[in-house]
Amino acid sequence: MSRAEVLEVLPDAGVERAPSPLWTFGLFRSELVTTFRRWRTIALLGVLAAVPILIGVAIKVETSDGSTAGGGGGEGPAFISQITNNGLFLVFTALAATLPFFLPMAIGVIAGDAIAGEANAGTLRYLLVAPAGRTRLLLTKYATTMTFCLVATLVVATSALAVGALLFPLGELTTISGTRISFGEGLGRALLIALVVAASLIGVAALGLFISTLTNSGIAAMATTVGLLITIQILDQIPQLHALQPYFFSHYWLSFADIMRDPVYWDDLVRNLGLQGLYAAVFGSAAWARFTTKDVTA
Template sequence: MSSSNPITEVSPADAPERGAAGAAFGWALLASELVVLFRRRRTIAMLLALALIPILIAVAVRLSSNEVSAGQGPPFLDRITQNGLFVGITALVVAIPLFLPLTIGVAAGDTIAGEAGLGTLRYLLVAPAGRVRLLLVKFAGAAAFCLVATLTVVITGAIIGAILFPIGPVTLLSGDTISVADSVGRSLLIALYVTVSLLGLSAIGLFISTLTTVPVGAMAATIVVAVTAQILDALPQLAWLHPWLFSHYWLGFADILRQPILWDSFSDNALLQGGYILVFGALAYGRFATKDILS
């Protein structure tokens, strides 16, 4: 005589309800992840440190008695005194090589290893969460941090630039002039470009985070990978490798400051970062799906 287990058996009619419950739980898990992430003192401290970059640049230029010539210092530095909207863009150029990868490395490296180190990872894997959904939520949290970190630099730069310098129509690299409203839109496009640029590093950090239970180690390894990629990208002997490095298009947002906008670098960058997300997302899943969770 056959028997059925009422606890494990699921009728087809119940499947949509279970799917809806799982989706609702996924959104709730994402909301919880974002709240926890942005309430951490470490996250707030990193965002404040990023906000200081445009402030320091603007104050230094304002207090300087020497006129900045074109080609001196970071790109767009000589344009700040003419238009304060360039403070945020200059600050991004300064932040991209080190400060932004540093903060992204901390946020992405802590995704899985941080939970394992705290002993909360196994509790997050109870149904209906699952490992795939947890990985997606953790990556979404890291991506959200990329966006907030970039916007922090751009918005703080715009505010301090408006306080210390004149604001008006912006002269683009192509020589065309656009209105303040259009220049704000371009600044947001640049922030989006930089956010997309950092997603590949976030995927690498997520993968590294699945390899260890020590979050500091995952953070440090992610930062080292970012620095190494930029060193390799600076060596002309490795020109054949440059288009494959996730950092290769990080500063390509200058094309957004032309009329019309040149979208080639934007699309190339998005395609490259998408490849890194797919590859290291698959590696993270392969590692995490077979990993014994003991904490």
């Protein structure tokens, strides 16, 4: 965000006054516009949209001779063997394929750059001119990151639905429990899964925001966030750490598959959302404590 844009949002920046809800909305809107018009953000969304296309085309080519997707041995992301029977399963497969790395990486880039990127560009101190306030700015940055979480997840789901409808048949589908549900109900569950996946990223968003307050280098913040993400993913696969793994933010990410049970199995879903809330509270508080006491010189 340029200084001119900041002053446009803050026309009375030199006057002490209480922030109004309209001003807060203006700041949030400005952050959204600035974030989503960056080429980096557009490129991230483009990559996320391309993943379902690649999966769909690969499965179409693989099964063109009548063979089973995934070789019939259950290889690959969840639901992949059922895509040829119902294109809606491409939505579930694409989310399962992007959630372990692509989606969190994109969130890590946006969150890691939130504060550090402004400091590196020299615009952070202008954003803190009255009546902004550090707490309000931090909450606005986090709300913007969470909006990106939702948009990124919906981009994956929408792309997968379009490709699935184009390449494969649609109709009633069979749940994990073996029951049949209508296409409309399946579509509703797909939307619920997308919302759960977006909510599963609030912990990563808070972690990235906290790291962003520790440095004035946006690249360093993004790299550190993505590095921690990869490290946690690796640790979550080591059997000797089974006692710690339920506390890793990524441990219950794939529990969204339980939404495709009949009835829905909520236990791991609730654990996942509770764990994400805990990470958001801990690292959100740490980000606030750091940012409100930080000496801002840029």
